[in-house]
Amino acid sequence: MEVEEHQLWGFLEKLYLNFGYDFRDYARASLKRRICHYLQLKKINSLHELWETIESNELALEQMIQEISVTVTEMFRDPTFFKSLNKHVIPRLKTYPFFKVWVAGCATGEEVYTIAIILKEAGLLERSIIYATDINQHSLKRASDGIFPIDSMKNYIANYQQYGGLGEFSQYYSAKYNAVMMNKDLSKNIVFAPHNLAVDHVFNEFELIICRNVLIYFNQNLQNKVINLFYQSLCDFGYLGLGSKESLLFTDKRKNFVEIDRKEKLFMKS
Amino acid sequence: MKSFRIILIGSSAGGLQAIMQILPELSKEYPIPIILVQHRAKEPKDLLEEVLQHKTKLKVKQADEKEKILPGHIYVAPPDYHLLIEQNETFSLSSDEPVQYSRPSIDVLFESAASVYGASLLAIILTGANQDGTQGLKAIKSKNGYTISQNPKEATFQLMPESAIASNTIDKVLNLNEIKQFLINLSNHV
Incomplete structure (x- = not known):
């Protein structure tokens, strides 16, 4: 799955302007990895297609936000x-x-x-x-x-x-x-x-x-x-x-x- | 001769010995930054950086987040973090899930570097007992990067180089002393 830098930028900008979710100041490399991962998981072919999916479907939007913002940790790590x-x-x-x-x-x-x-x-x-x-x-x-x-x-x-x-x-x-x-x-x-x-x-x-x-x-x-x-x-x-x-x-x-x-x-x- | 702006090395079981055969003759002024993902335990007490530093004139350091990537360095992925490269050629770290049971994972570094460096990237895969690196090499090839695998016949553990070669992502299969010479020759052509 290939996502170009300018496409990602545009997507994050739209996400913020339309829904208030602000990922624009996240470190790009790991965010991109997560989004690509999500596209693969959902068998979605492009950010454009992803936008069409979430634009009119609040549940799909929520689901995507949850998936790309999930972090992992452990008890007594370090x-x-x-x-x-x-x-x-x-x-x-x-x-x-x-x-x-x-x-x-x-x-x-x-x-x-x-x-x-x-x-x-x-x-x-x-x-x-x-x-x-x-x-x-x-x-x-x-x-x-x-x-x-x-x-x-x-x-x-x-x-x-x-x-x-x-x-x-x-x-x-x-x-x-x-x-x-x-x-x-x-x-x-x-x-x-x-x-x-x-x-x-x-x-x-x-x-x-x-x-x-x-x-x-x-x-x-x-x-x-x-x-x-x-x-x-x-x-x-x-x-x-x-x-x-x-x-x-x-x-x-x-x-x-x-x-x-x-x-x-x-x-x-x- | 191609000209590269970055060299990535991925290695796992048996990797330290292999790396120590490749690096010693590179000069202090070696013009291309080298980044290493060696699978390692998460205990902070392993002495990977110290051991490597004894074998090379280049400066060995653990990659820090947001650090600018510079020549003259061998950057090593820290234990228990993935290492990634941003478009502005600085490092990023993540503690996302292990990939191929590994954190740091070779795939994660290779994939993130592929879109930053394109054809000016050289990736080398060495000995290892799992398949980490293969997906990353695919990403690198799709961006016209150049890839080398250690000859599995010579590797302490064959699976990692074999898996890379089997996925048709390798431009050249070399023995360690040939890889060493390949790297030395690069510095004469930059």
Whole structure:
């Protein structure tokens, strides 16, 4: 399936002008790959044909948006990051009677449950509210259901052990058939809500924001915009955790953050 | 002699030894950037970049997102991310699903590079025990790029080069020392 650059540009422009979905500042190479993948999946031959399909059919439009905006993650991905979080951030969170965490671009929620488990083991879950947001409503639904394929657990258990978890990972879910369901006590302080980092604004103030492997899908312009949004959403000395290959390099706010752990991409608003 | 602006290398099981036979004689001023996808474990402690750096005068570094691609470098795809190339010849990373059980995947790099570099792209597929790379080579051929496969007879694992050759996407099948010489000759013709 071949999609030319100018066709893709035109398609994204139309998508924004007609429906308000703004993918224009997404990193093109991976977005193009996803769209081509979608065309193949649906046996659609061109972007022109795709446009005709979605223009008059809201369901088809929704379906396409869900497919191209889906992101994948895992529990305790990069155990050393969460180790660092535990070491540097948890002690401060313990000093607050109450605090808020934002997991931005949470996809299907694996990192939301990761954070909930860390807070629970620190005895902080009752004092916190976790806001878990994503552009993709289908992913959010799966996140709030808290049901995950059992095949993934082996990897998550290994990650959890590398992280240095205090208990047995299996105590946090119950397994049935080919799936596991995360314990409800983990999610009772989690708020799952739609939020589009490309267009939506500040909605609360947070002591900690986690946004890992989301910025890599954005171009420099949108990265800058999102980091500014995080800056405005953090309390004074609030923490920001990014993915292992992400940085503040392309943002005008890089001087407004202190590196807490350079390797693990953990920052503090200063 | 063709003139290339980019060299892509895809390798899997047995790849490190193969790469170390190809690269050592390239000079510090080698005029074409080299990008390598070597299948690797996701543990950050593997020493792929360090090991390679000992064998070459070129600068070996893990590709960073948004980084500009420059000559004099061997860029290596980071563990647990796909590596892609944007139209403005910078890197992009993604953590989309593994392709052919692999992340980084050779197909993903090759496909994204095909539309950026067209006929000025050289892709080399080496030893490996899966079929990653074959789809990417098809994309490269459709854009008139040039493709080389390691001779499967000489490869530690045959499946990856065999799969590439079987899909009619390979311009030349060479032994490692011939690939080495091919790369050296390129620098005399840029």
